[in-house]
Amino acid sequence: MSQRTKIKALLESEKTNIDITVKGWVRAFRQNRFIALNDGSTNNNLQIVVDFENTDPELLKRITFGAAISVTGELIASLGQGQKVEVVAKDIEILGDCNPDEFPLQPKRQTLEFLRENAHLRFRTNTFGAIFRVRNTLAFAVHQFFQERGFIYLHTPIITASDAEGAGETFHVTNFDLDNPPKTETGEIDFKQDFFGRPTNLTVSGQLEGELGAMALSDIYTFGPTFRAENSNTTRHLAEFWMIEPEVAFNDLVDNMDLAEDMLKYVIKYALDKNKDDIEFLTQRLTEEEKQKPQNERSEMTLLEKLQFCLTNDFERLTYTEAINILKESTPNKKKKFVYPIEGWGTDLQSEHERYLVEKHFKKPVILTNYPKAIKAFYMRQNEPDAQGHETVAAMDILFPGIGEIIGGSQREERLDKLEQRMDEMGIPKDELWWYLDTRRFGACPHAGFGLGFERLVLFVTGMGNIRDVIPFPRYPKNAEF
Numbered sequence: 001m002s003q004r005t006k007i008k009a010l011l012e013s014e015k016t017n018i019d020i021t022v023k024g025w026v027r028a029f030r031q032n033r034f035i036a037l038n039d040g041s042t043n044n045n046l047q048i049v050v051d052f053e054n055t056d057p058e059l060l061k062r063i064t065f066g067a068a069i070s071v072t073g074e075l076i077a078s079l080g081q082g083q084k085v086e087v088v089a090k091d092i093e094i095l096g097d098c099n100p101d102e103f104p105l106q107p108k109r110q111t112l113e114f115l116r117e118n119a120h121l122r123f124r125t126n127t128f129g130a131i132f133r134v135r136n137t138l139a140f141a142v143h144q145f146f147q148e149r150g151f152i153y154l155h156t157p158i159i160t161a162s163d164a165e166g167a168g169e170t171f172h173v174t175n176f177d178l179d180n181p182p183k184t185e186t187g188e189i190d191f192k193q194d195f196f197g198r199p200t201n202l203t204v205s206g207q208l209e210g211e212l213g214a215m216a217l218s219d220i221y222t223f224g225p226t227f228r229a230e231n232s233n234t235t236r237h238l239a240e241f242w243m244i245e246p247e248v249a250f251n252d253l254v255d256n257m258d259l260a261e262d263m264l265k266y267v268i269k270y271a272l273d274k275n276k277d278d279i280e281f282l283t284q285r286l287t288e289e290e291k292q293k294p295q296n297e298r299s300e301m302t303l304l305e306k307l308q309f310c311l312t313n314d315f316e317r318l319t320y321t322e323a324i325n326i327l328k329e330s331t332p333n334k335k336k337k338f339v340y341p342i343e344g345w346g347t348d349l350q351s352e353h354e355r356y357l358v359e360k361h362f363k364k365p366v367i368l369t370n371y372p373k374a375i376k377a378f379y380m381r382q383n384e385p386d387a388q389g390h391e392t393v394a395a396m397d398i399l400f401p402g403i404g405e406i407i408g409g410s411q412r413e414e415r416l417d418k419l420e421q422r423m424d425e426m427g428i429p430k431d432e433l434w435w436y437l438d439t440r441r442f443g444a445c446p447h448a449g450f451g452l453g454f455e456r457l458v459l460f461v462t463g464m465g466n467i468r469d470v471i472p473f474p475r476y477p478k479n480a481e482f
């Protein structure tokens, strides 16, 4: 095997007039002369110049869109415009033919829907190459952010017997023969005979286990797959997604917000620095796409501007109560433009309301705090009732333009009596969560954490519109192909 140099390195090379070997896939072959070669290391193609008069015509025919080839030649300063360097081919080898009559991809713009159906090949397009390089960088940046701050990466279980949110949107895990599961005397399925001796499911969140770790390691984070069997055919929900869940002992709600805002800014900046070319490409893609929309639906900022804006501005922090007041007085509410009109205090915010606040009212990321207790999870810390007697919890949601909720978090209820009371009220089985309650019995302390949906972050940074396009193989209702 000859040594190969990656295209990214060649394009950045200070040295020219050297012999190199490069391997990749043909993106274009013009005039029997110029090959645009890509190997995924960068969004940019390397130009290969072929001496077609002295090349076997049979070989030339096999240099088709999508073919895998190996080229040995000389890297020279480019004679043409549009690139700094190019390679004059001395030897070309076809590693894998690609019949253009059968290859599903075409060297032209293809719809995202079509590419989703061909997710096994879509990595080979400029758009998906850029998306998955950015995704990779963001994942790395998340780890780097927490590691620099001394957080411990904790692996929480994928298979659990608890439903953290109590929302019941879980996928069951069983070893039973579904045609003939063992039954109890009374005719119910006998989970005692199942693999784990009890009903189990795929995790919907690592938070509860994460809290156990934080009660000794102080600062932990998880970063792993999460599963929700919610039948939500939206552009923001997947059945399998990746979640980042830091949990920090001794943090209160404000510390929690600061951590979340710092983290988002850090990873966005990291991607802007590391994936400049990809983000510039995605910015152009989005601008092109938006030209199809009527003027008033186009965003005021380009993708690049949106990302930079996000870095240089403080997120707007306000309470749920303040948000409700803004929404009540808003033009769309008065003109009855909301599908769900704002009736008053206590209702859950719909995505139309979140988007109004973020995109129209504040025009920047927003952190909403202190939600009504009745609409939030049992483990959130209960606030003192306010002057109007409203009962709230120390929750915080971060809302992003074009995305809606990107982070959901809270300070946790560390007081055993309050927590137990809330579990009783909400019908959460205390006996099943005995281990969780133990943390409140032995050395409890204030603590806080949040969950960031990784794909929603990737959506924001890539400017894509559908969450199914930012995970390699999306899982959603009626789809588990590949």
Ligand code: ATP
Pocket: 165, 228, 230, 236, 237, 238, 239, 241, 243, 405, 406, 407, 408, 409, 451, 452, 453, 454, 455, 456
């Ligand atoms: P939403 O209201 O958007 O359904 P949620 O309130 O159910 O979100 P949480 O349970 O707080 O979300 O989960 C934490 C984070 O995980 C969310 O802020 C979001 O970024 C992400 N998330 C939640 N559900 C999904 C999903 N089905 N697919 C992708 N990401 C998700």
Ligand code: MN
Pocket: 230
């Ligand atoms: Mn949800």
